[in-house]
Amino acid sequence: MLIGVPKEIKVHEYRVGMTPSGVRELIAHGHEVQVETKAGAGIGLTDDMYRHAGAKIAPSAADVFARADMIVKVKEPQAGEIKMLKPGQVLFTYLHLAPDPEQTNGLIKSGAVGIAYETVTDARGGLPLLAPMSEVAGRMSIQAGAHCLEINQGGRGMLLGGVPGVKPANVVIIGGGVVGVNAARMAIGLNAHVTILDKSLPRLAELDLMFGGRLATMYSTIDAIEDHAVHADLVIGAVLLPGAAAPKLISEALVKKMKHGAVLVDVAIDQGGCAETSRPTTHEHPTYKVHDVVHYCVANMPGAVARTSTFALTNATLPFTLALADLGYRKALAANAHLKAGLNVHRGQLTYEAVAQAQNLKYTPADAALAA
Numbered sequence: 571m572l573i574g575v576p577k578e579i580k581v582h583e584y585r586v587g588m589t590p591s592g593v594r595e596l597i598a599h600g601h602e603v604q605v606e607t608k609a610g611a612g613i614g615l616t617d618d619m620y621r622h623a624g625a626k627i628a629p630s631a632a633d634v635f636a637r638a639d640m641i642v643k644v645k646e647p648q649a650g651e652i653k654m655l656k657p658g659q660v661l662f663t664y665l666h667l668a669p670d671p672e673q674t675n676g677l678i679k680s681g682a683v684g685i686a687y688e689t690v691t692d693a694r695g696g697l698p699l700l701a702p703m704s705e706v707a708g709r710m711s712i713q714a715g716a717h718c719l720e721i722n723q724g725g726r727g728m729l730l731g732g733v734p735g736v737k738p739a740n741v742v743i744i745g746g747g748v749v750g751v752n753a754a755r756m757a758i759g760l761n762a763h764v765t766i767l768d769k770s771l772p773r774l775a776e777l778d779l780m781f782g783g784r785l786a787t788m789y790s791t792i793d794a795i796e797d798h799a800v801h802a803d804l805v806i807g808a809v810l811l812p813g814a815a816a817p818k819l820i821s822e823a824l825v826k827k828m829k830h831g832a833v834l835v836d837v838a839i840d841q842g843g844c845a846e847t848s849r850p851t852t853h854e855h856p857t858y859k860v861h862d863v864v865h866y867c868v869a870n871m872p873g874a875v876a877r878t879s880t881f882a883l884t885n886a887t888l889p890f891t892l893a894l895a896d897l898g899y900r901k902a903l904a905a906n907a908h909l910k911a912g913l914n915v916h917r918g919q920l921t922y923e924a925v926a927q928a929q930n931l932k933y934t935p936a937d938a939a940l941a942a
Contacts, residue, residue, distance in 0.1 A: 571895040572602045574638025576631040577609040580645045582853035584612030584876035587642040587663065589884045590623035592891070597624035601895050604628045604637060613877040635659075640899075642891055644883065645870060646673055657681030658917065660899050662891060664688055664703075665914055668815040668928040669842030677915045683899055684915035688840075689813040689922060690890065691908045697812060699890070699912075701748050702882035706872040708752025708808065711835045712760065714866050715741070715804040718833040718857060724864045726831035728803055731761030738762045742798045744790065744819060744844065745808035746773045749837050751780070753806045758784045762804075767794055795819055800827045807836040807844040813914070814924035820845035822860070830862040839867040900940060910936055 573596055575587045586609045588596075593603045603625040607617055617627045628634045635641065635654035643663035647655070652673070655661060658681065665686035667674045677684045687699035697704075712730070719725035719739065732738035741757045743750045746768030757764045758781065767790040768774055774787040788794050799805055799820060805828075809816055816838035825834070825847050836848040843849070847860040850869040857866050872879035890909055893902045903910040914922040919934040919942075926933035 571639045571898075572604060572637055573891070573895060574628075574634035574641050575603065575605040575609055575625075576634045576641065576643060576651070577606040578644055579631075579648055579651070580870060580873075583645055583870055583873045585644040585873055585880045585883065586610040586613070586615060587644050587884075588888075588891075589881060590615060590619045590625075592884045592888050593620055593623040593625045595888060595892065596895060599892060599896055602626070604634055606631055606634050610880070613880055615880075640891075640894060642887070644880075646670070647677070649676065652676035652680055655680040655682040658683065660685065660894060662687070662887070662894065664840075666840045667914055667922070667925045668813060671929050674915070674920065674925060674929060674931070678918055678920060681917050682915065683913070683917065685894070685899070685909075685912040686813070686914045686922070687887065687912065689914065690912035691812075693908070697748075699883075699886050700810075702886050703872045703879060704748035704810075705752050706875060706879050706882065707837050708749040708806075709756050710871050710874065711749070711753045711806050711808070711837050712741075712756035712762075712804075714856070714868075714871070715806065715833050715835045716760065718835070718864045718866055719804060719831075724831065724857065724859055725833055726803055726829065730757070730804070739803040740801060741765070741804045741806065742802040743767070743806040743808055744795060745806075745810065745838075746770065746777055746787075747808065747810055749808035749810070750806070751777070753808060753837075754781065754785055757804075765798055767798065790819075796824055796827075799824055800829070803829065803832055805832070805834045807834065807838045807848070809838050809844045810841065811924070813922050814841070815928045816841040816844045818844060818846050820847075822846045825863050826861045828861070828863050831864070833864045833866065835866045837871065839869050843867060903936070903940060910940075913939075916940065 640660035716730040721727040765786040838844040916939040
């Protein structure tokens with residue numbers, strides 16, 4: 571199989587879909603890899619490094635898309651990239667379709683096979699290809715939030731951990747998954763006062779055992795979210811419904827009640843955001859204010875630490891990429907129900923139910939689509 575790795579074109583996105591080490595593994599399995607020139611230049615992965623690993627360097631994205639049987643990326647395809655997709659071509663990347671009808675319609679019309687990193691599952695019910703970027707985003711959310719609390723960023727002028735004699739910032743994390751745990755670990759390490767809310771009592775028990783008295787846990791209800799958000803200096807939106815639009819847990823009315831200069835970091839923005847006042851921002855212009863609350867809603871947070879993120883992502887995706895290449899996508903999906911859970915679009919059919927529900931579109935089960 572010929573695997574193509576294009577250069578990412580989303581604003582301030584420097585990650586790349588595969589490292590030279592990943593390329594070498596695919597070459598060892600008898601496959602060909604074509605990498606767009608300078609695809610990894612932003613993080614020090616040169617064309618010569620890819621050549622040394624066995625890849626061929628393509629002069630443009632058009633060349634990569636024209637020849638490849640499977641495209642391996644990081645971010646969802648942009649409009650120009652969707653136009654280059656071919657019927658039956660496999661696209662393996664983050665898609666986040668639920669809040670993005672334009673991309674969904676484009677992929678359906680393309681006839682391509684869209685397999686989304688964020689909906690691939692594992693035997694423990696986890697999301698193994700989302701987890702590494704969630705770890706990065708969770709840790710970054712505290713860095714970003716601490717920076718936004720500074721006066722010159724529009725914040726309250728608070729040091730997250732305080733100093734002796736001055737109380738620390740109150741950090742509230744909504745969601746106890748991978749993002750929430752990593753955010754909590756960073757915030758606790760900086761000596762902030764941290765509360766995490768989640769709807770799963772077993773998960774709250776795990777968090778209590780994990781962090782002990784350094785972390786307060788609360789069962790998540792409307793009342794609990796409202797009560798904690800209005801007293802928070804920093805709120806981290808870390809909720810996730812796999813493949814579906816994020817629930818709007820923070821209303822605009824609640825934002826109005828929050829402290830002036832408080833900060834909201836909405837990590838769920840890739841899935842539409844968990845606050846009514848959230849809208850996607852970029853690394854170039856990461857924040858805005860609503861009702862004097864600083865909103866940080868960067869849709870590709872891990873892109874700011876692109877080298878770490880790229881290596882972590884390739885570690886997670888490579889076994890699945892190899893399976894798709896070695897077996898062909900049909901046999902690979904048939905052999906692995908967890909990989910099949912990643913199938914979102916198949917040759918003109920929408921095969922992920924949560925996306926169909928979010929956009930009121932026809933849903934075709936993956937098995938039915940693959941059998942056709």
